[in-house]
Amino acid sequence: MNPAVSLTRTNGMVVAVTIVATCLLITTAIPVPTLSGPIGVFVLCALPTIIMLDGMWAGAPDGWLAKQHRLVRGVIFLVIVLAAGAIVMAVANATIGGGQGPSTPEMAMFTIVSVVMAFWLVNMWQAWPFRLIKSKIGATVAVFLATYIIATIVYYAFFNFTGFPPVGSEPYGLFNAWYALTYLVCFLTAMFLPPAFGFLGMGKLSQPLLGVVWTVLCLVWGAIIFGIGLAIAGDPVNVLVWVPVPLLFGGLIVLVVFRDSIFGHIKALALRGVLTTVLSYAVGVGLVWLYGHQVIVANPDITADPPTYTWQLWIANATLAFTFPLLALYSNLFGQWPLRVAAPPEAAEVAPEEATAA
Numbered sequence: 001m002n003p004a005v006s007l008t009r010t011n012g013m014v015v016a017v018t019i020v021a022t023c024l025l026i027t028t029a030i031p032v033p034t035l036s037g038p039i040g041v042f043v044l045c046a047l048p049t050i051i052m053l054d055g056m057w058a059g060a061p062d063g064w065l066a067k068q069h070r071l072v073r074g075v076i077f078l079v080i081v082l083a084a085g086a087i088v089m090a091v092a093n094a095t096i097g098g099g100q101g102p103s104t105p106e107m108a109m110f111t112i113v114s115v116v117m118a119f120w121l122v123n124m125w126q127a128w129p130f131r132l133i134k135s136k137i138g139a140t141v142a143v144f145l146a147t148y149i150i151a152t153i154v155y156y157a158f159f160n161f162t163g164f165p166p167v168g169s170e171p172y173g174l175f176n177a178w179y180a181l182t183y184l185v186c187f188l189t190a191m192f193l194p195p196a197f198g199f200l201g202m203g204k205l206s207q208p209l210l211g212v213v214w215t216v217l218c219l220v221w222g223a224i225i226f227g228i229g230l231a232i233a234g235d236p237v238n239v240l241v242w243v244p245v246p247l248l249f250g251g252l253i254v255l256v257v258f259r260d261s262i263f264g265h266i267k268a269l270a271l272r273g274v275l276t277t278v279l280s281y282a283v284g285v286g287l288v289w290l291y292g293h294q295v296i297v298a299n300p301d302i303t304a305d306p307p308t309y310t311w312q313l314w315i316a317n318a319t320l321a322f323t324f325p326l327l328a329l330y331s332n333l334f335g336q337w338p339l340r341v342a343a344p345p346e347a348a349e350v351a352p353e354e355a356t357a358a
Contacts, residue, residue, distance in 0.1 A: 005261050012258030014339050019330060023323040024291060028298040032314055037103030040317035044111035045092065046085025047325045048118035048147050053077050054332040055122035056131070056140050074334035081329065088114075088148070096155070105164050108313075109181050112321075113159075114151040116188045121147055123191055124214040128207035154184075182236040185244040185320075186229070187222030190214075192251035192280065195260065197273030237309045241316060246284025247277075249319050254280045257331050291318050 027035055057065070058077065065073060088111075093099060097107040121127060121143055130146065133139040158173040158180045173180065194202050194214065205213060225247075229239035254262060254276060262279065266272040292315050295302060304311035330336060 008259045008261035015336050016253050016257050019327050027318040027322055028294050032299055036313050036317045040321040041102035041107050041111055042085055042089050043325050044321050045088040046081045047115050049081045049084040050329050051118040051122050052140055052143055058333050070335040070337040077333040110155050113155045116184050117151040118147045119191055125211035178236040182240040183226045186226040187218045189244045189247040190218040190221040192255055195255055196276040198269040200269050237312050241312045245319055246281055246288050249287055250280035250284030253283055291315050
C-alpha cells in the first residue's frame with residue numbers, strides 16, 4: 001500500500017475515534033434540554049463561520065496568517081468563530097426568535113437553514129461572485145451577510161410553523177416546517193456526491209455554471225431521498241434522523257476526516273462514488289445508532305413520540321449540531337493538529353483538492 005494512503009487512513013481513524021468518543025461523552029453528560037437548546041443553537045450559529053473560514057482562508061492562508069503554525073492559525077480561527085456565533089445568536093434571538101431564547105423550534109430551524117445556505121454558497125458556488133472582491137476580508141464579510149440574507153428569505157418563504165409554540169414572529173411559509181427542514185437537509189447531502197464520484201467532469205466547469213449544475217443535482221437528489229424516506233418512514237422527523245443525518249455525518253468522516261483515502265485511489269469513478277456513498281451512509285447509520293443508544297442509557301425516560309420527538313432531536317443536535325461542527329473545525333481549521341502527522345508529498349494523490357471541505 002502507498003505509505004501516504006496508509007498514513008492518511010491512520011490519521012483519519014485516530015481523529016475520528018478521538019473526536020467522536022469525546023463528543024459522545026460530552027453530549028450524553030449534558031442535560032437533554034440544554035444540548036437541544038442553547039448549546040446546539042450556539043454551535044449552529046457558529047458553524048457558517050467555520051464553513052467560510054475553511055473555504056476561504058484555511059485551505060489557502062496568505063500574508064501573516066500563512067506564516068503561523070497550524071495551532072496558532074486554529075486558535076485565531078476559533079476566536080473568530082466563537083465571536084461570530086455569539087453575535088449571530090444574539091441577533092437571531094432578538095429577531096427570528098422573538099426574544100424567547102434559543103430553546104425554540106424557530107431558532108433551531110433558522111440556524112440549520114443558515115448552515116445549509118453557507119455550505120451552498122461556499123462549497124457549491126465557491127463563494128462566487130463574492131470571491132471576485134479583491135479584499136479577502138471584504139469577500140468573507142460579503143459571503144457572511146449573503147448567507148443570512150438568503151437564509152432569512154428561505155426561512156420565511158418555505159417554513160410554516162402553524163401548530164408550533166408561538167414565539168412572536170412566527171412565519172407562515174409554504175410548507176410545514178418539519179417537511180421543509182428535512183428536505184433542505186436532504187438537499188445538502190448532495191454536497192458530498194460530486195467529490196465522492198471524483199466530480200465526473202464537473203471539476204472542469206467554472207462558476208457560475210458549476211454552481212447551477214450542483215444546485216440542480218442537490219434539488220433532484222434531495223427530492224429522491226426525501227421521497228423514498230417519507231414513503232418508508234411516513235414521518236419527516238424520522239426521515240431526518242435516518243436519511244440525511246447519517247449521510248452528512250458519514251460523508252464528513254469518509255471524505256474529509258479520512259481525506260478521501262479509503263476509495264480515492266480507485267480509477268473507476270462511478271464505482272468509487274457508489275462505494276464512498278454506501279460506506280458514508282453505513283458509517284453514519286452506525287454512529288446515529290450509537291448516539292441514540294447511549295442517550296437512552298443516560299436518559300431512560302427520553303421519548304421518541306410526537307409532538308416533542310425528544311430522542312430524534314437529541315440525535316440531530318448531538319451529531320449535526322455538535323460533533324459535526326467540531327470535527328469540521330478540528331479537521332480543517334486546526335489541520336487535525338496534533339493528532340495528524342504531516343503526510344509525505346505523495347499524500348496529494350489521495351487527498352486531491354476536489355475532496356470538498358466541510
